[in-house]
Amino acid sequence: MSTPVGTRPSAGPRTFDHLPHDHGGPAWWDDLSVRPNRAVPETWPAVGVVAALSVSNVMTNRVLPRWAYVPWNVGVASGLVWWARTAGGCSGAELGLSRRHLLGGLRWGGAAAAAVAAVYATGVAVPRTRAAFRDDRAENVVPLEVLWRVLVEIPFGTVLAEEVAFRGVLPAMFRQRFAAEPNWAVRADLSAAGLFGLWHILPASGLAEANPTLRELPSGAAAATAVAGSVAGTTAAGLVFTWLRNRSGSVLAPVMLHGAINGGAYTVAWALGRAAGRPPGRSWTWRRPVGRRIRALPGTRRFGRGAARA
Numbered sequence: 175m176s177t178p179v180g181t182r183p184s185a186g187p188r189t190f191d192h193l194p195h196d197h198g199g200p201a202w203w204d205d206l207s208v209r210p211n212r213a214v215p216e217t218w219p220a221v222g223v224v225a226a227l228s229v230s231n232v233m234t235n236r237v238l239p240r241w242a243y244v245p246w247n248v249g250v251a252s253g254l255v256w257w258a259r260t261a262g263g264c265s266g267a268e269l270g271l272s273r274r275h276l277l278g279g280l281r282w283g284g285a286a287a288a289a290v291a292a293v294y295a296t297g298v299a300v301p302r303t304r305a306a307f308r309d310d311r312a313e314n315v316v317p318l319e320v321l322w323r324v325l326v327e328i329p330f331g332t333v334l335a336e337e338v339a340f341r342g343v344l345p346a347m348f349r350q351r352f353a354a355e356p357n358w359a360v361r362a363d364l365s366a367a368g369l370f371g372l373w374h375i376l377p378a379s380g381l382a383e384a385n386p387t388l389r390e391l392p393s394g395a396a397a398a399t400a401v402a403g404s405v406a407g408t409t410a411a412g413l414v415f416t417w418l419r420n421r422s423g424s425v426l427a428p429v430m431l432h433g434a435i436n437g438g439a440y441t442v443a444w445a446l447g448r449a450a451g452r453p454p455g456r457s458w459t460w461r462r463p464v465g466r467r468i469r470a471l472p473g474t475r476r477f478g479r480g481a482a483r484a
Contacts, residue, residue: 202421203359203360203363203417203420204359204363204417204420204421205420205421206420206421206423207349207359207420209353209358209359210268210349210350210353213350213351213352213353213354214262214263214350214351214353215351215354216351217351219257219258219261219262219347220262220344220347220348220351222257222261223254223257223258223339223343223344223347224344224369226250226253226254226257227250227254227339227369227373230246230247230250230335231373231376232376233246234246234247235376235377236376243327243331244326244327244330244331246331247330247331247332247334247335248330248331248334248335250335250339251334251335251338251339254338254339254342254343255269255271255338255342255343257343258342258343258346258347262343262346262347262350263350264343264346264347264350267423268346268349268350269338269342269343269346269425270341270342270346270419270423270424270425270426271342271424271425272423272424274423275422275423275424275426276424276426278422278423278424278427279422279423279424279425279426279427279429279430280424280426280427280430281422282418282421282422282427283418283422283426283427283428283429283430283431284430286418286427286430286431286434287430287431287433287434290431290434290435290438291434291438294307294438294439294442298442298446304446307439307442307443307446308443308446308447309439309440309443310447311443312439312440312441312443312444312447313443313444313446313447313448313450314447315444320440320441320444323437323440324437324440324441328433328436328437328440329429329433329437332436333429333432333433333436334429336370336373336432337415337419337425337428337429337432338425340366340367340369340370340373340412340415340416341366341412341415341416341419341425341428342419342425344362344365344366344369345362345363345366345416345419346362348361348362348363348365348366349362363413363416363420364413366412366416367409367412367413367416368409368412370408370409370411370412370415371404371405371406371407371408371409371412372405373408374404374405374408375401375404375405377404378400378401378403378404378405379397379400379401411435414431415428415431415432416428418431
């Protein structure tokens, strides 16, 4: 392995005389990447993205009313792309937004989405695994809400924002940060996947109450299992999403896979509830997206009553 020769002092961005294909992992991990032609040793551009995502995570899970969820996340995704291109100097190809890779993204994403559909169909067909797909949050809703979530809220409010952030912006900025070091691409991708796992701590807080399998465990164990399982599972999923983005060159591929996983899970859970004869328990309202979870957390009873009135 040859070491890039910097043409500038290490205090500022360094450009390289050659671009070795060395991402620090097996060839199948990323056969499209080349080392960025400039290394940015400053950490503040990437730290700014992590800080913005941390604030957004709290806002969407604990503060914003439901009507604001989609426009907020679309705005955050747009702002992160702008930040990566201006403060980070990332190109469209580095962000997975290049037009020349759209066809590859569509091809790989379509194949991955079809595989998810097959897994869901098999899991629901087997009685022993069917209960794992149950979720009270999806079973007790009206059909209009199902359509809104599957066609609008999940693809544009959740999937688009997360894939742009964790498969586009963060890996690109981390790769520039690590460009002068060995294993630069793998280090960047692992860092982004780990942050993607931590991103799901707040959303997982209500899973212990919503899943019948987890409700059979003691309350403390159920909550810990839900959070630990969610973080570990989404970190692993983040690596799969990242590989798909690397292999196709486009964030469209993980967007399609992520949308199939989330939208499919919600649809399956709703269909299982209807098949079991459970009618919708409430009408569709623009309440806080996780108001029930807020009221269930220790020390939030007073805030919960306020949220119920809002």
